[in-house]
Amino acid sequence: MEANIGQADKIIRIVAGLVLLSLAFVGPKTAWGFIGLVPLATAFINFCPAYKLLGMNTLGK
Structure with missing residues (x-):
């Protein structure tokens, strides 16, 4: 597996x-939170x- 996620993408994720x-723990407490x-x-x-x-890469060069 070659890395394909950049720093900004990582923080957003x-x-x-x-x-x-x-x-799942606060709010509606539904299993969808997982x-x-x-x-x-x-x-x-x-x-x-x-x-x-999809052939995408946010890592850069």
Whole structure:
């Protein structure tokens, strides 16, 4: 797996993941909040399978 997520993309994914994950514990407390694990996981491994399929790369040169 070659990294394809840049620094700004990584920060956005972490923030979005934490916000979504908080929905599972605070607020409506629905299981849908666990979808936040996906952007968190992709941010920490620096690889997004969807980006690979679409030929995208936010990492730069």
